[in-house]
Amino acid sequence: MKFKxxxxxxxxxxxxxxxxxxxxxxxxxxxxxxxxGIEALEYIKKHDDPTMHFLLLLDINMPKMNGWELLQAINQFPHQSKISVALVTSSVDKHDKELAQAEKLVFGFFEKPLEVNILEDMMNLLNSKEK
Amino acid sequence: MNATLKDARILIVDDQESNISVLENLLLIKGYTNVKFTTDPREVEGLVETFKPEILLLDLMMPHLSGFDVMELLKSKGKLNGFMPILVLTADATVETKQKALKDGAADFLTKPFDLTEVDLRIRNLLQTVYLLSRLRDQNNILEEKVNERTKALVEINSTITTQNETLRDIAWTQSHVVRAPLARMLGIISLLEAEIYSEELSKEQMLKLIVDSANELDHIIRDISTKAHASKIFENVN
Incomplete structure (x- = not known):
């Protein structure tokens, strides 16, 4: 499977x-x-297509539009593309994990920096959830 | 205690000078040093104000104001709020008189003619009660003062602890959100260097420079934390 x-x-x-x-x-x-988040939302809207599978490596704390706000904006946008979100943060706190439970698009939490093994784990997790 | 009792301020109120003279002499013989008297019950209110008697020896049958009137007056003026016992002097020792006097605020009776030993003992008993009560009041005041001091100290400690907790929360947040960022960068770059993965975006020289920059950033953050910790006395014991 190819991803954007x-x-x-x-x-x-x-x-x-x-x-x-x-x-x-x-x-x-x-x-x-x-x-x-704003740049990300614009990118998705511009490239929205039923053949697209976006894989978002999404940081939570960002200025202008943070990770949670972006997720909310994506949910409100009637997208045709497939979207999978990996939350990538420098530290995962409990509160963030609880919030993520409610997000359908989020399939996992990962710590920065994304090393080879973490990315491999991420892809395995995503593939197992796709099945 | 006895020496203090003998200094007690005693006020005698009787329209008969002979009665006053008997009582005054008795009290002087028994060693009381602070005795005042008046034959005019209308002076009592003023004397209570200025002399501040610790015990009042009060005749009942007097012209102008009876002993009952005097008690009523003192009560209405709030002069009996502290404990100033009234020892009623009476020749009329009927049950009715005694009951009325007790109801109006008398603490005890002395029946005329006076039995000198009885007079001495009754006065001493009442004064002992006055002194015990006053000591109790003093001790209560001391206790209250101590409680106030302690409360004040606790409020101060509580405020210090609150500040320390705020700083700790602040540090914990910085720890997990701010400190980790440059560290994550350094770890990411180091693993690329280890694997010798160089690219257009990231040459080896750039990587080394970024590691140094991130290390400096981290150093700065940690120094900030230390300054905050010292400022809010986190290293000091609170007690």
Missing amino acids: VLIIDDDEIILVLHKVRVRKLGLDEDPACLVN
């Missing part, structure tokens, strides 16, 4: 690191790097 990977993080160094990892693992040759 969207890396959404306000930390530009993390964006580059994750981009290198995603490309290296062969998930997406040219992942989109977006610095907040």
